[in-house]
Amino acid sequence: MKKFLFTPLLTLMLAACAKDAPRVDQRLIIIGFDGMDPVLAQQWMDDGSLPNFVKLAAMGEFHPLPTSNPPQSPVAWSDFATGTGPGEHGIYDFLRRDPETLLPAFSISKSIPPQKFLSLFGMELPLDSGEIINRRIGTPFWSAVEEQGGRSTVLRVPVTFPPDPIHRMMAGMGVPDLLGTQGTYTIYSTRPTAGSATSSSRSVRLRPNREGHIETLLQGPAHPLKPEAPALGTELLLDPEGEKVRVRLGDSDIQLAAGEWSDWITVSFSYFGPASVKGIVRLYLLSTYPRIQLYVSPIHIDPRNPVVPLSSPPDYAAKVEQRFGLYHTIGMPEETWSLNEGHLTDHAFLEMERTILQERENMFYDALDRHDSNVVVSVFVQTDRISHMFYRGIDPEHPLYEETDGEAREAIHWIYTEADRVLGETMQRMGAGDRLIVLSDHGFAPFRRAVNLNRWLAEEGLLVLKDKQQESPIGFTAVDWSQTRAYALGLNSVFINRTGREAHGIVAEDEAGRIKQQIITSLPGLLDPKTGLQVVREVFDGAVIYPGNANQDAPDLVIGYEPGFRASWQTTLGGVPISLIDxxxxxxxxxxxITPAAVPGVLFTSFKPETPLDSLQGIARYAREHWQASP
Ligand SMILES: [Zn+2]
Structure with a gap:
């Protein structure tokens, strides 16, 4: 009798085991190359740099793919996943604002801390585990396929944290670091190295003794049981070792030369007896003694023992580590910000991209070789990150064009040829029954001039600063909400300071309509004082383009900048600098x-689709309806 009771459980366990899944030879494979631009792709297909893309285009289709509005990765990949628009899936921008505090917040996921605690020996012991939710609403197509009896593998698609409970998923953009942020790195230096106000870095000043010995700390997460206690830390020791630096941190005692990345180091933050929180970091030595400068990556969640779920099934993250070694787990691991702040070199950044690309490839080919899923989706974001950071090498009008040379000038071409190589490896793994879709979520444009949109709103009299102040730091700290009617935050969003919605709202419904019209009419008339160029092509009314207003986060207006312009970093975080455009x-x-019409993505297929694939949302609908079709 007992045996009988155990049987269903055993069956379920076996069913969940990938080895026992029947072989699938008729798959829909979808690769995303984030930010791949149709003009650049065509140019490099024409000159012979991308032979596999040429081959793929000849098998099926190749055309530009309209992007989302706004053309931001979390918005676009949510359109792609759900087959709906922002008004339904609720992701409108990288950043949302909390209408209570008017502070910017990450729009993709939300942590709900434990609600019940037991106070004991001066500690707060959590009685429930808290919760992390993906703020994207709706059923992604990979879950719909499973509801219809299929199996899905989904790797590193943006806005998939926490992971959906499907056959196999590795979460992408949205996975935090061990501090709960989207990636906070640390610079250790004997010289002051303050980052800019919009940066997510920490800097630690080093003071070597006479022998050059340095004792310092790597600061970790908050104490999990004593919220008032200082953050946890672990010892970091540095010593000169000839030309190199001896580094003792966590489980490692290594020597690093200047310009060298370390392997992964496991760091452990103890908080109570043997209890500790573990993470993994990589180091990069920028310069050696006497003016030592050391970069420590954000503390990644350890996939061998993740403190939050990284994958479905939960042990898949550890199995990938067993097979291929440790890997970057943060949702956005590319250190764009440290390169932007001058805390990493072009070369160090490109080396890091090679490492991350290799990790993603390992995971993807392994999943393909298993032949156990009807739908296999993998997004490679390296095309996007390198285009962001190295566009200066292909844009003669960018202020840094002249000084961008060598591998930095070649970087975008290089990553497109890497995408072509990944495509070639994939096509080799495809059987006669498989179909392939390759797409990007948006294209690319130059970013030469940064627009302080809150300054423009101030000049229009719609945003007012307190006590005749000239400017406001980020977070709107000097903004007088009692007189402010509109404010900009995030990369494309403008909000009206509405009564009954914003904490200090002053604008009633009928006036809101008039203010929106004022901005929609006036902003496209703004000319850049330096170049005379039009700054904004069009302003979209949120009420028109976002029916549904899911999450109640829809901006009132969405700004469609002209190529060459973008919201300044200060604007994204609610700052009001003195200048209008920098x-x-x-x-x-x-x-x-920017304006969606200027930055379409790409679409390639290895087959002639039954229905036109002419939108990101259409791909989700297609996958839902045709995942079982043959080429
Ligand atoms: Zn991007």
């Missing part, structure tokens, strides 16, 4: 958060 002197030199 030169973009940063390495982050390409962008796509």
């Amino acid at each position: 030169d973009n002197n940063k390495k982050w030199s390409g962008d796509h958060c």
Whole structure:
């Protein structure tokens, strides 16, 4: 009798085991190359750089693919996943604002801390585990396929954290670091190295003794049981070792030369007896003694023992580690910000991209070789990150064009040829029954001039600063909400300071309509004082383009910048600088958060689709309806 009771459980366990899944030879394979641009792709297909893309286009289709509005990755990949628009899936921008505090917040996921605690020995012991939710609403097509009896593998698609409970998923953009942020790195230096106000870095000043010995700390997460206690830390020791630096951190005692990345180091933050929180980091030595400068990556969640779920099934993250070694787990591991702040070199950044690309390839080919899923989806974001950081190498009008040379100038061409190589490897793994879709979520444009949109709103009299102040730091700290009617936050969003919605709202419904019209009419008339160029092509009314207003987060207006312009970093976080438009002197030199018509993505297929694939949402619908079709 007992045996009988155990049988269903055993059956379920076996069913969940990939080895026992029947072989699938008729698959729909979808590869995303984030940010792949149709003009660049065509140019390099024409000159012979991308032979596999040429081959794929000849098998099926190749055309530009309209992007989402706004053309931002979390929005576009949510359109792709759900087959709906932002008004239904609720992701409108990288950043949302909390209408209570008017502070910017990450729009993709939300952590709900434990609600019940037991106070004991001065500690707060959580009685429930809290919760993390994906703020994207709706059923992604890979879950719909499973509801119809199929199996799905989905790897590193943006906005998939926490992972959906499907056959196999590795979460992508949205996975935090061990501090709960989207990636906070640390710079250790004997010289001051303050980052800019919009940066997510920490800097630690080093003070060597006479022998050059340095004792310092790597700061970790907050104490899990004592919210008031200082953050946890672990010891970091540095010593000169000839030309190199001896580094003792976590489980490692290594020597690093200047310009060298370390392997993964496991760090452990103890908080109570043997209890600890573990993470993994990589180091990069920028310069050695006497002016030592060391970069420590954000603390990644350890896939061998993740503190939050990284995958479905939960042990898949550890199995990938067993097979291929440790890997970057943060949703956005590419250190774009440290390169932008001058805390990493072009070369170090490109080496990191090679490592991450290799990790993603390992995972993807392994999943393909298993032949156990009807739908296999993998997104490679390296095309996007390199286009952001190295557009200065292909844009003669960018302020940094002249000084961008060598491998930096070649970087975008290089990553497109890498995408072609990944495509070739994939096509070799495809059987006669498989179909392939390759797409990007948006294209790319130059980013030469940074627009302080809140300054423009101030000049229009719609945003007012307190006590005649000239400017406001990020977070709107000097904004007088009692007189402010509109404010900009995020990459494309403008909100009206509405009564009954914003904490200090002053604008009633009928006036809101008039203010929106004022901005829709006036902003496209703005000319860049330096170049005379039009700054904004069009302003979209959120009420028109986002029917449904899911999550109640829809912006009132969406700004469609002209190519060459983008919201300044200060604008995205609610700052009001004195100037209206600044030169973009940063390495982050390409962008796509502009008017959607100017930055379409690409679509390639290995087959002639039964219905036209002419939108991101259409791909989700197609996958839902045709996942069982043959080529
Ligand atoms: Zn991007």
